[in-house]
Amino acid sequence: MKLENFTIEKAHKGLMKKEFSCTELTRAYLDKIKKENKKYNAFLTLTDKLALEQAKKVDEKISHQEKIGPLEGIPIAIKDNILVEDYKCTAGSKILENYAAPYDATVIKKLKKAGAVILGKTNLDEFAMGSSTENSALGVVKNPHDISRVPGGSSGGSAAAVAADECIVALGSDTGGSVRQPGSFCGVVGxxxxxxxxxxxxxIAMASSLDQIGPLAKTIEDTQVVFDVIRGKDNLDSTTIDLNSKFKASASLASIRGRSGRQGGRNSKPSQTWKQVPSPKFQFQNLRIGIPKEYFGKGIDNKVKEVIEKAIKNFEKIAVEVKEVSLPHTDYALAVYYIIMPAEVSANLARYDGVKYGFSTMSNEQRTENSLLNSYLKTRAEGFGDEVRRRIMLGTYVLSAGYLEAYYGKAQKVKALIKEEFERVFNPSVDGVDILLTPTSPTVAFKIGEKKDPLAMYLSDIYTVPASLAGLPAISLPCGIVNKLPVGLQIIGPQFADDLILEAAKLCEQSCL
Amino acid sequence: MPSISKKQVEHIAKLARIELTEEEKEKFTKELSSILGYVEKLGKADTSKAKIIAQITGLENVMREDKQQKTENRKQKVKKLLKEAPSKKGDYIKVPKILE
Known part of the structure; x- marks a missing residue:
């Protein structure tokens, strides 16, 4: 069975036409992973039993001539910081190496309900902290385009799995670029x-005010199918948005909708509203595009810059306007991120104490003899890797007495300026644009072991962090090649204009081919 | 360049409940100093007019009714949670002594 460049649509059609059964499809992927995992190390755990049970259900439905949903029977990989009940969830850390999830994450519940076939759990930087997946306590992931190079991170396992056709789609998580940057490095959509x-x-929480789960896929359409299944308000996460009420309040988006002639509200399923539009060209004839000049300054590889500029040129044929805009505080974004994120990390990771669950240095007998403090100190010293400890300590420092206002307070203020700045460039009443186009990363995938200095590693997220801080939707899609390695184009949209940037990405996908 | 001293690193490591070897103390002092040196650039940003955003989507006090909720397979759930505890006795998690 050929799995190369298999998309959701192709697999769905194949299943419906009975060209292959879902069990055959699932087994083909599981076999491929087993064969290749030594090479790429994209997977940490296979969920064979769960996958084959689900596949059987789908096959039964098909044999009874029942209709199946768009994601039903589709093999998907899950980043190993998202809980799948009864399976190990390591977060790429020694401290959770033997931890089994006692319940399903909401996205997993939704995927199971939609009939998706969960193949396994993918490798990641420990607790999603990193930009290369070299920080995993369970081994480095290799980039399928060149195994001497990193796949990006922290969702490097998910990106590599999609790129190597070890699954059709995958879920990752993005705090400062952890879905987009590996997508860019591996030549897939993030x-x-x-x-x-x-x-x-x-x-598994890293920085709660920034963390967001997102799909990695080969096409925008596949991305949309997964997104439509996992999105939506959840009573178990009070920060999820009720779209109906929020969309009415969003002035900038209302105007985009008005200009592009989009009908109807959010009562029906959003993507269905979009799909009713006959031609995307018609839909986007009034699209205004901004090119933020701060994303093309020093630090960007010249060849990457050329590829991005060429992709932007393609948009000029479609859009009514492509113009340079300025986001002057962009240069501060990474510094803001490296205060706010570690501050939240230090609080979130306090729960790993060797008492409730996870790795513990204390044996049963020692527990009564040793002090509690000693148990904490040793468990966390042995259980956490260098990057995690670095961020916990950095967060502890910036939140400590005497430094809180100077670091955390200042960072929150600059974050507010960054958000305001984005709102201004997207504001239609002051000649704003609909979307922004930027590079996803200043370089293509770098060599394994190349970036030993933590700060040098942090700089590879310089273009993805601003949208994270402002809570905006952003997507990376392949737009060209430099030295046989993929380059990603980033599209950033106004808050909650997720469907708009996905449709804009589709236009680019067609023109980049 | 602002830097963090080895003594400060020892202090925050203790606050963060992480034991460090002498070698690690040296290493983290150097690395943390370099990162703090980088974030120092925020000092140049004029924030006199900035209004801090408490929550990026503008949410405030998300409340729900204070109502008891039913957990399906409660016993099984408890068992799964307890299974993850490093040390236990019966249905209790065993913890080190905190009073001498």
């Missing part, structure tokens, strides 16, 4: 929804 679009219940 989408970070607006903050609040997808429930974080059952996602």
């Amino acid at each position: 989408f970070k929804p607006s903050y609040g679009m997808v429930s974080r219940y059952g996602l």
Whole structure:
């Protein structure tokens, strides 16, 4: 069975036409992973039993001539910081190496309900902290385009799995670029929804005000199918958004909708509203595009810049206007991120104490003899890797007495300026644009072991962090090749304009081919 | 360049409940100093007019009714949670002594 470039649509049609059964499809992927995992190390756990049970259900439905949903029977991989009941969830850390999830994350509940076939759990930087997946306590992931290079991170396992055709689609999580940057490095689509679009219940927390689950896929259409299943308000995550009420309040988006002639509200399923539009060209004839000049300054690889500029040129044929815009505080975004994110990390990771669950240095007998403090100190020293400890300590420092206002307070203020700045460039009443186009990363995938200095590693997220801080939807899609390695184009949209940027990405996908 | 001293690193490591070896103390002092040096650039940003956003989507006090909710397979759930505890006795998680 040929699995190369298999999309949801192709697999769905194949299943319906009985070209292959879902069990055959699932087994083909499981076999491929087993054969290749030594090479790429994209998977940490296979969920064979769950996958084959689900596949059987789908086959029964098909044999009874029942209709199946768009995601039903579709093999999907899950980043190993999202809980799948009864399976190990390691977060790429020694401290959770033997931890089994006692419940399903909301996104997993939704995927199971939609009939998706969960193949396994993918490798990641420990607790999603990193940009190369070299920080995994369970081994480095290799980039399928060149195994001497990193797949990006932290969702490197998910991105590599999609790129290597070890699954059709995957879920990752993005805090400062962890879906988009590996998507860019592996030549696949990586989408970070607006903050609040997808429930974080059952996602192992890193920085709660920034974390968002998002799909990685080969096409925008596949991305949309997965997004439509996982999105929506969830009572178990109070930061999820009720779209109906929020959309009415969003002035900038209302105007986009008005200009592009989009009908109807959010009562029906959003993507269905979009799909009713006959021609995307017609839909987007009034699209205004902004190119933020700060994303093309020093630090960007010249060849990457050329590829991005060429992709932007393609948009000029479609859009009514492509113009340069300025987001002057962009240069501060990474510094803001490296205060706010570790501050939240230090609080979120306090729960790993060797008492309730996870790795513990204390044996049963020692527990009564040793002090509690000693148990904490040793468990966390042995259980956490360097990057995690670095961020916990950095967060502890910036929140400590005497430094709180100077670091955390200042960072929150600059974050507000960054958000205001985005709102201004998207504001239609002051000649704003609908979307922004930028590079996803300043370089193509770098060599394994190349970035030993933590700060140098942090800089590879310089173009993805601003949208995260402002809670905006952003997507990376392949738009060209430099030295045989993929380059990603990033599209950033106004808050909650997730469907708009997905449709815009589709236009680019067609023109980049 | 603002830097963090080894003594400060020892202090925050203790606050964060992480034991460090002498070698690690040196390493983290250097690395944390370099990161703090980088974030220092925020000092140049004029924030006199900035209004802090408490929550990026503008949510405030998300409340729900204070009502008891039913958990399906409660016993099984409890069992699964307890199974993850490093040390236990019966249905209790065993913890180190905190009073001498």
